[in-house]
Amino acid sequence: MAQKKNLFNIVKKRFLKSETKRGEGLKKNILGLLALRGVDVGISYLRFPLTLRFLGTELHGVWLTVGGIINWFGFFNIGLGTGLRNKLAEAFAQKDTKLARSYVSSTYAIISMISFLMLILLIIGALTLNWPKIVAISDSYEGMLVSTLLIVFSFFAIRFVLKLIGIILVADQRPALSQMLQSISSVLFFIGIWIALKYRIMFGSLVVVGVLSSGSVLMVQAIASIILFSGRYKKIRPSIRYVDWHKFRSLASVGIQFFIVQISVIVMFSTDNIIISQITGPSDVVPYNVARKFFGITEMLFMIVLEPFWSAFTQAFVKKEFRWIRKSINQLLVLWGISVLGSLIMLALSGWVYRIWIGELVKVPFHLSVLMMLFFTIKTWNNIFVYLINGVGKIRLQLYMSIIIALINIPVSVFFAKHMGMGSGGVILGTILCLAFGAVLHPIQYKKIINGTARGIWNQ
Structure with a gap:
């Protein structure tokens, strides 16, 4: 906690010394995020065994796989979310309400069109593809699976548009409030699955879980949109009159490279469940x-x-405050070291925690815990340097690397899982090896950027 406090004081001293309200806002948001994500983690850990008992091991595995597929489509906004966040923040800073409303209205219009087309494709896919084969389950579950997919896909298409309210909150420097919407959804889902399990409502049905999971998010986003656009954001609420199709280029130019990186990340992180289902069930x-x-x-x-x-990091780079950047990176590396120590303690206690949390329902091999710990250790290491690289906008190397990794991740994971007989451990090992590229190259790019020696792709 002392280390986190030190980090916050550095940011406050360097960037917030003449802006007390902004500093207090940052502090409140960090504390709010800590509290709300703590709630989310607690709820998700309590909900996991309930959902497992409600569905059973096989159907729960199917649900996790379906959830992974849904997550793929969550990023199909071609970078418009990132673009809206940056452009809206600029409009707020300039106090240009008309420009802000134009950006909001244009984004809602474009995202709505994308959502409609995506829904058509998803419905066609739900009705025509052999889903029992895709998720490796008996054909007897086909009717339940297709019904679940139709419900989840339909809800998702609407949420795809409504989730823009969260981006507006983040652009208005209210990330904790955006997180609160997710936390409320999690609590509602937990209550719903608890009631369904207690009273055995359509016990063992994917449809119930699909409605509760997707419906809780949809309801919270819809209510939040109505309240906020009727109150705080009334002056920027979306309107057909303010749609400007020329804004598309401006919005997309900011986020298109990040979009490609995100798609690559989805392939790398969200295909694991499908690979495991296909290889070991x-x-x-x-x-x-x-x-x-x-x-x-x-x-x-x-x-x-x-x-x-x-x-x-963006502000510091523009102001050429390289000393602050180096000091902040060093502080974050110390924090990373503390997180590694924490992970080792968690590894030592993992068997005991699994027994208390899940009981005898699931057995987690120790080697899988070791590999998962290594995965998150490398991932957080990479994120330290990626946030600096993203902040200064030098992401061309990351873009190319993400594409290459996305192409090789699946075959490498399949090789270890199937041909080396490692099962699910082989899948995460393949991902670890792909992350290792960034673990080496990202720090090198950071040093080149901060020392003023970055040339070519290192500086693009």
Whole structure:
């Protein structure tokens, strides 16, 4: 905690010395994010065994796989979310309400069109593809699976548009409030699955879980949009009159490279469940996700501290405050070292924690826990340098590297999982090896940028 406090004081001293309100806002948001994400983690850990008991191991593995597929499409806004966040923040800073409303209205219009086209494709896919084969489950579940997909896909298409309210909150320097919407959704989902399990409502049905999971998010986003656009954001609420199709280029230019990187990341991080289902069966998806949830705590806590540094690095780079950047990176590396120590302690206690959390429902092999710990250790290391690189806009190397890694991740994971007989452990090992490229190249690029020696692709 002392280290986090030190990091916050550095940001406050360097960037907030003449802006007390901004400093207090940053502090409140960090504390708010810590509290709310703590709630999210607690709820997700309580909900996991309830959902597992409600569905059973096989169907729960199928649900996790379907959730991974849905997550792929969550980034199909071609970078418009990132573009809106940056452009809207600029409009807020300039107090240009008309420009802000134009950006909001244009983004809602474009995203709505993308959402409609995506919904058509998703419905066609739900009705025509052989989903039992895709998720490696008996054909007897086909009717339930297709019904679940139709519901989840339809809800997702609407949420795809409504989630823009969260981006508006972040652009208005209110990330904790945006996080609160997610936390409320998590609590509602937990209450719903608890009631369904207690009263055995359509017990063992994917449809119930699909409605509760997607419906809770949709309801919260819809209510939040109505309240905020009727109150605080009334002057910038979307309107057809303010749609400017020329804004598309301006919005997309900011986020298109990040969009490509995001797609590559989706391929690398979200195909694991499908690979495991195909090679060893959907039941093995569950222990993989148990280990991932457990060791993911370290990443979540680390990212809460790291998130404010993206824009801080941008300001420091523009002002050529390289000494502050070096000192901040060093502080973050110390924090990373502390997180590694925490991960080792978690590894030592993992078997005991699994027994208390999941009981005898799932067995998590120790080697899988070791590999998952290593995965998050490398991922958080990379994020320290990626946030600096993203903040200064030098992402061309990251872009090319992400594309290459996305192409080789699946075959490498399949090789270890299937041909080397490592199962789910082989899948995460393949991802670890792909992350190793960034673990070496990102620090090199950081040093080149900060020392003024970056040339060519290192400086693009």
